[in-house]
Amino acid sequence: MAKARALDKRRRSIANIRKITKTMELVSTAQFRRAMERAVAAGDYAERLARLVADLSNSGLEGASPLLAKRESKKRAILLVLTANRGMCGGYNSGVLRTATARLDELRAEYGEVELDVSGKRGISFLKYRSYEIARGFERFDHKPTYDQVLEIADDYLDRYATGEVDRIDVAYCKFGSLSKQFPVAETLLPFSETRDDSKGVSERSRTEYEFLPSPESVLEEVVPNAFRVNMFKRFLDAAVGEQIARMTAMKAATDNADSMISTLTATYNRARQSQITNEIIEVVSGASALK
């Protein structure tokens, strides 16, 4: 049996680790709540926008925006990968990266060139290590991506798509299903026709006759890029929520694990200490009896 002192040392170091994992769990719980609120707000916006699009299509307007048209050319595609800046979140990053590399291979087979944009230190270092060429790496998105930050990237994509430099934009991230269910997915952001299924859930409203200012076409011209921006922003927020949930669960498991290790170690330590004491008594008694 190991020395009691060594066991005690191990127990103390595990207790210290437990403190850290417990704190991280609490921090990510707080951040999760904030991230969730933001995701709900963006979802609200996206839903209203989808209703507006439904109203527009009710007024008999179809596919006037170049973003809605299908592209024949397949020169270049972009894959945006959203990972975390930090680890300690279980299988979150590896799940997203597995989906991303699979989608990357598919895109490479289909398009001439594929540009890889990665957000998050974890993803950047992983893909660099696997010697993928990264066009741009973003490290500025943490648990709280702002709309302005996302807008910068989104507008750049829109411009490049509009000029025909890029023919397809995909994103790989962790989709938020429910509190207990997030899963890594790869989705197409542009061209829009391939993402149409998203708006199926929009319920039929009673038809209101709208007046469009200045004209339905002009409104549509603004709706489509806005929908793209919000879609992209929502994906960033989903990723942030998913990261916090993954970290919460991972850290909860780590804390529980540390608890059970501490209790086993305590039991072993007590036994070791007891047997040490017994040994010492036996030594003293046998020493004394030898002197008789």
Add this chain to the structure above:
Amino acid sequence: MRCVAITPEKTVVDQEVEFIVLPLYDGEFGIGENRAPVVGRLGAGEMRLTLKGGSVERWWVEGGFVEVVDNATTLLANRVVELSSLTVEGAKEELRKALSRPSNTPELSKSKEGAVQRARTRLRYAEKIASAK
């Protein structure tokens, strides 16, 4: 009449108002009680909300849409901030960024033009506020 202004980040305004003046794509637009349903494209500019007591709230609005239906006005805007929070430095920075955008194709030059116009309007309002202070 209810006025709700939503950005992708949060709901900024949600209150009862008497009268609304909005910056549309091609000029200002006033909305009173019982306005017929309308969907409009927002531009960049000042939104004035006349509250029940007659006091006026001023907001800076940038891009998006407005929908008026059943005495409820909903703005889906890219940016809604209090007008007084605009700064001359921030607006100048925005203008500098907009001016440095490339414009070598028709599409790019169109989006640059829009950005520059937005930034100029913003600078104008920012200067107006600064001189009023």
